Amino acid sequence: MTESSRVRVAVDVMGGDNGPRDIVAGALEAAGREPGEIEVVLVGDEAEIRGFLPKPDPRVAVSVVHCSEQIGMAESAPSVYRRRKDASVVVATRLLAEHKVEAVVSAGNTGAVVTASLIGLGRVQGILRPAIAVVVPTPTGQTVLIDVGANSEVKAVHLYQFAQMGRIYAQYVFDVPNPRVGLLNIGEESTKGSEVAQQAFQLLQNGRENLNFIGNVEGRDILRGTADIVICDGFTGNVILKFAESVVWMAVETTRREMAKNLKFKMGALLLRPLLRRLKNRLNYEEYGGAPLLGVNGIVIISHGRSSAKAIMNAVRVGARSARMRIDHRIREEVSRDHRGEEASG
Amino acid sequence: MTESSRVRVAVDVMGGDNGPRDIVAGALEAAGREPGEIEVVLVGDEAEIRGFLPKPDPRVAVSVVHCSEQIGMAESAPSVYRRRKDASVVVATRLLAEHKVEAVVSAGNTGAVVTASLIGLGRVQGILRPAIAVVVPTPTGQTVLIDVGANSEVKAVHLYQFAQMGRIYAQYVFDVPNPRVGLLNIGEESTKGSEVAQQAFQLLQNGRENLNFIGNVEGRDILRGTADIVICDGFTGNVILKFAESVVWMAVETTRREMAKNLKFKMGALLLRPLLRRLKNRLNYEEYGGAPLLGVNGIVIISHGRSSAKAIMNAVRVGARSARMRIDHRIREEVSRDHRGEEASG
Numbered sequence: 148m149t150e151s152s153r154v155r156v157a158v159d160v161m162g163g164d165n166g167p168r169d170i171v172a173g174a175l176e177a178a179g180r181e182p183g184e185i186e187v188v189l190v191g192d193e194a195e196i197r198g199f200l201p202k203p204d205p206r207v208a209v210s211v212v213h214c215s216e217q218i219g220m221a222e223s224a225p226s227v228y229r230r231r232k233d234a235s236v237v238v239a240t241r242l243l244a245e246h247k248v249e250a251v252v253s254a255g256n257t258g259a260v261v262t263a264s265l266i267g268l269g270r271v272q273g274i275l276r277p278a279i280a281v282v283v284p285t286p287t288g289q290t291v292l293i294d295v296g297a298n299s300e301v302k303a304v305h306l307y308q309f310a311q312m313g314r315i316y317a318q319y320v321f322d323v324p325n326p327r328v329g330l331l332n333i334g335e336e337s338t339k340g341s342e343v344a345q346q347a348f349q350l351l352q353n354g355r356e357n358l359n360f361i362g363n364v365e366g367r368d369i370l371r372g373t374a375d376i377v378i379c380d381g382f383t384g385n386v387i388l389k390f391a392e393s394v395v396w397m398a399v400e401t402t403r404r405e406m407a408k409n410l411k412f413k414m415g416a417l418l419l420r421p422l423l424r425r426l427k428n429r430l431n432y433e434e435y436g437g438a439p440l441l442g443v444n445g446i447v448i449i450s451h452g453r454s455s456a457k458a459i460m461n462a463v464r465v466g467a468r469s470a471r472m473r474i475d476h477r478i479r480e481e482v483s484r485d486h487r488g489e490e491a492s493g
Numbered sequence: 494m495t496e497s498s499r500v501r502v503a504v505d506v507m508g509g510d511n512g513p514r515d516i517v518a519g520a521l522e523a524a525g526r527e528p529g530e531i532e533v534v535l536v537g538d539e540a541e542i543r544g545f546l547p548k549p550d551p552r553v554a555v556s557v558v559h560c561s562e563q564i565g566m567a568e569s570a571p572s573v574y575r576r577r578k579d580a581s582v583v584v585a586t587r588l589l590a591e592h593k594v595e596a597v598v599s600a601g602n603t604g605a606v607v608t609a610s611l612i613g614l615g616r617v618q619g620i621l622r623p624a625i626a627v628v629v630p631t632p633t634g635q636t637v638l639i640d641v642g643a644n645s646e647v648k649a650v651h652l653y654q655f656a657q658m659g660r661i662y663a664q665y666v667f668d669v670p671n672p673r674v675g676l677l678n679i680g681e682e683s684t685k686g687s688e689v690a691q692q693a694f695q696l697l698q699n700g701r702e703n704l705n706f707i708g709n710v711e712g713r714d715i716l717r718g719t720a721d722i723v724i725c726d727g728f729t730g731n732v733i734l735k736f737a738e739s740v741v742w743m744a745v746e747t748t749r750r751e752m753a754k755n756l757k758f759k760m761g762a763l764l765l766r767p768l769l770r771r772l773k774n775r776l777n778y779e780e781y782g783g784a785p786l787l788g789v790n791g792i793v794i795i796s797h798g799r800s801s802a803k804a805i806m807n808a809v810r811v812g813a814r815s816a817r818m819r820i821d822h823r824i825r826e827e828v829s830r831d832h833r834g835e836e837a838s839g
Contacts, residue, residue, distance in 0.1 A: 258680075286746050299679055299687045333645055333731040334604075341645045341728060366735030370743045382687060383729050385679040387736055389712030394740050397716045400632050405768050412768050418761025422751050 153186055153208070154467040155248040158459070160191035161217045161235035162255025164452040167191055170254055171199040173459025175207055177467075180460070182206040185467045188248055190214060190239045214238040218259050228266050236260055240267035243445040250446035250466035252437060254454045260447065261297050261440060268444040271479045276305045277442030278381065279449060280316055281388060285372030291317045291326075292369060292377050295384035295438060303346035306330065306378050310351060310358060311482050312441040313376035319472040320465065329364030329374030331383065339363060343380075357481075436461030439469060442478060446470045499532055499554070500813040501594040504805070506537035507563045507581035508601025510798040513537055516600055517545040519805025521553055523813075526806070528552040531813045534594055536560060536585045560584040564605050574612050582606055586613035589791040596792035596812035598783060600800045606793065607643055607786060614790040617825045622651045623788030624727065625795060626662055627734060631718030637663045637672075638715060638723050641730035641784060649692035652676065652724050656697060656704060657828050658787040659722035665818040666811065675710030675720030677729065685709060689726075703827075782807030785815060788824060792816045 158174040160167040174187040186208035189196050193213035200209070216234040228237055239251045240263045253260045257279070270277055278294035293313040298305065310328045317326040330347055332340040337348045340363070351360040364374050369387070379387075402423070406412045416423065437450035437458065446469045450462040504520040506513040520533040532554035535542050539559035546555070562580040574583055582601050586609045588594045599606045603625070616623055624640035639659040644651060656674045663672040676693055678686040683694045686709070697706040710720050715733070725733075748769070752758045762769065783796040783804065792815045796808040 286743065286750070296679060299685075299690070331732060333642060333728055339645075344645070344728075366732040366737075367739035367742070369736055370739040379732075382679055382690075383732055386677060386712040386725075386729055386733060390715055390733055390736065391712075391740070393713035393716040394737070396713070397632065398744070401771070402768065404632070405771070409768075411764050415761045415764030415768070418757050419765060422748065422755075422758050422761070425747070425751070 153184060154250065154470045155186045155188055156250045156252060156463050156466050156470075157188045157190050157212070157239040157242045157248040158463060159235045159239045159251065159253035159255055160189050160196060161214075162253045162260075162452070163450075163454055164254075167195055168199050169454065169456045170459050171196060173454070173456035174252075174463055175201070175209060176456060176460040177463035178207045178209055179204070181464065181467070182208075185463065186210070187463060188212055188242065190242070191235050212238060212242065218255070218263075228263055234263075236263045237267065240264055240445070240447070243447070244268055249470035250448065252448045252450055252459065252462045252466050254450040254452055254459065254462075256452065257296055257449055260449050264440055264443045264445070264447045268447070271442050271444055271475060271482070273482055274308060274312070274442040274478065276301065276308065277440055278305075278309045278312060279384075279438045279440050280313055281384075281438040282321070282436070283369055283391075285370055287372055288323075288375075289321060290369055290372055290375060290377055291321070292379070292384055292387070293441070294379065294381040295388050296381045297440065298381040299385075300382070301343065301380040303343050303350050306343070306347040306380070307350045307354060308442070308482060309378045310354070310360070310376065312478055313378060314358060315474060315477045315481060316439060316441060316469075317375050319474060319477060320468055323375050325359050326375035327359050327361045327373075328376045328378065329361050329368060331366070331369075331377050331379035332363035333365065335363050335365070337363070347378075436465040439465070439474070441474070443475070444479075445475055499530060500596065500816045501532045501534055502596045502598060502809050502812050502816075503534045503536050503558070503585040503588045503594040504809060505581045505585045505597065505599035505601055505606075506535050506542060507560075508599045508606075508798070509796075509800055510600075513541055514545050515800065515802045516805050517542060519800070519802035520598075520809055521547070521555060522802060522806040523809035524553045524555055525550070527810065527813065528554075531809065532556070533809060534558055534588065536588070537581050558584060558588065564601070564609075574609055580609075582609045583613065586610055586791070586793070589793070590614055595816035596794065598794045598796055598805065598808045598812050600796040600798055600805065600808075602798065603642055603795055606795050610786055610789045610791070610793045614793070617788050617790055617821060617828070619828055620654060620658070620788040620824065622647065622654065623786055624651075624655045624658060625730075625784045625786050626659055627730075627784040628667070628782070629715055629737075631716055633718055634669075634721075635667060636715055636718055636721060636723055637667070638725070638730055638733070639787070640725065640727040641734050642727045643786065644727040645731075646728070647689065647726040649689050649696050652689070652693040652726070653696045653700060654788070654828060655724045656700070656706070656722065658824055659724060660704060661820060661823050661827060662785065662787060662815075663721050665820060665823065666814055669721050671705050672721035673705050673707045673719075674722045674724065675707050675714060677712070677715075677723050677725035678709035679711065681709050681711070683709070693724075782811040785811070785820070787820070789821070790825075791821055 160170045218234045242248045280293040317323045437448040440447040448466040506516045564580045585597045626639035629636045663669040783794040786793040794812040
């Protein structure tokens with residue numbers, strides 16, 4: 148596959164909280180935006196999907212793979228995945244494993260996507276723990292935050308590998324040359340934080356020269372863009388992400404309440420509406436195209452369960468770009484060559 | 494001391510990033526707001542403090558305790574505190590230990606205040622780890638988040654005690670009857686999160702009947718007010734707090750940039766200015782009166798290093814109220830009677 152060839156992206160349309168309508172719409176929009184470049188393969192109940200497909204358009208490459216099952220939110224045991232061979236997320240990752248597509252996008256439950264990917268695709272050789280990255284907007288660009296939920300407990304060497312995977316993602320998907328890596332901590336000094344954080348600081352500082360480690364960063368640095376990549380355990384990352392969601396909600400809620408009381412506020416809000424919408428989108432990570440699960444054999448993009456059509460479109464495009472840039476291959480090549488990672492993991 | 498008697502609050506005026514001016518102003522304002530109820534004892538360089546004092550006002554009870562030293566940001570070793578007997582934060586906690594004041598407020602470096610308090614006051618008997626609580630606003634009230642930085646690593650029993658201390662704070666200082674306690678986690682199910690989180694879930698669920706445990710909560714629940722108290726390790730809590738700060742900064746920064754480009758936005762922002770300011774304050778935890786260090790023998794309130802006069806005023810008033818409600822005594826009485834806590838710590 149050359150950089151310019153068509154990328155096939157399997158989209159698990161059964162995974163979202165709101166049913167397939169928006170997911171199908173977003174997938175089609177991605178294919179329409181990059182005609183000849185992206186083909187979407189909709190995975191789910193065929194009859195239901197057909198109901199949402201418009202008239203065929205030769206510029207929009209789309210196909211459907213029917214499957215009958217779905218994995219519920221509460222079903223997280225690996226055994227479920229081996230038994231439910233016809234669940235949409237299992238079928239989508241199987242298409243990827245069999246090279247029938249180059250990327251998967253799922254708006255399903257994060258745990259389900261991670262488990263299906265680990266079973267269906269496996270970890271990249273040398274990677275101890277796959278991790279989920281999200282892109283957080285900053286006033287001048289973006290920060291990659293990794294991990295945001297795949298690993299609630301980590302060792303220093305895991306954080307070191309998150310840094311390497313995040314570097315590859317930032318460098319090849321977002322064109323950031325020599326991206327700055329920061330370790331999320333509760334102070335700048337190397338002696339701050341938990342034992343794991345202190346060990347990770349040492350590993351990162353003595354790491355390979357391809358890693359531009361700038362030291363510890365704090366919670367406030369994520370949005371400030373102090374680093375291009377901020378690494379943390381999946382517990383902290385997940386909590387931050389969900390907190391950020393609620394900030395948007397609170398701002399909107401407060402504005403709505405106050406506006407009802409005050410005509411001046413109402414007029415002001417009307418004038419500012421495009422700006423407020425932009426601000427909301429800036430803080431709303433759903434708009435940022437989904438979160439790649441880095442470190443598995445294949446490109447898997449997790450989209451929020453309540454994803455809008457736009458979020459799905461962005462996720463499909465990020466998936467296609469990640470596939471074109473062969474992110475998973477680069478992780479295998481660049482990280483398995485990393486002696487420090489091997490030593491520390493042994 | 495009865496509930497209505499005058500409370501003496503020592504204010505460490507040397508601790509802030511911006512010098513003593515705002516701290517002195519905020520302390521005086523607190524004393525002025527509650528004449529006869531609050532006396533402030535300003536601790537720091539007397540000559541410097543006198544420069545900021547207005548003409549004596551009989552309704553504002555203020556005195557000065559001179560001290561010559563200061564503890565720098567980088568000095569965190571306990572030995573420093575034993576040697577620097579004349580540092581403002583050490584003097585302030587000594588006044589508290591000697592019952593010359595009923596509360597201390599410091600805008601100094603958090604680590605310095607915690608160390609000085611542990612050495613000068615000691616832990617409440619039975620409390621394994623003192624913790625810092627902050628009050629986060631919600632559309633309908635507030636959430637107490639504990640711990641936000643005293644303990645970067647915790648065990649389940651520590652989280653259990655944070656819940657009990659948070660309960661006492663919410664109940665007596667914020668008048669919340671039977672406050673709901675949530676455990677910060679990355680999912681609602683009891684099997685989610687780290688091993689410590691899972692153990693803490695069990696401890697909390699089987700805890701004393703005075704604890705209204707509602708289960709796991711997620712990052713988004715902090716601002717939504719799903720729980721009255723959210724407990725977490727100090728690493729996660731600290732990262733969230735600093736992240737929240739930067740959200741405000743980013744919103745202001747983006748608005749400022751866009752306004753410069755667009756007259757309509759400028760007019761809208763002018764009309765909305767009071768609302769935007771309210772929104773900013775709502776998300777700005779500095780405005781919420783400082784964070785108590787719960788679990789030491791005495792009332793210690795930590796204020797942000799860049800505290801405004803208003804933040805100091807709020808911190809002094811929260812300190813006075815905590816002293817009136819004898820929060821530290823209640824923690825000693827109610828938690829040392831808690832057999833579960835004792836068993837688990839044994």
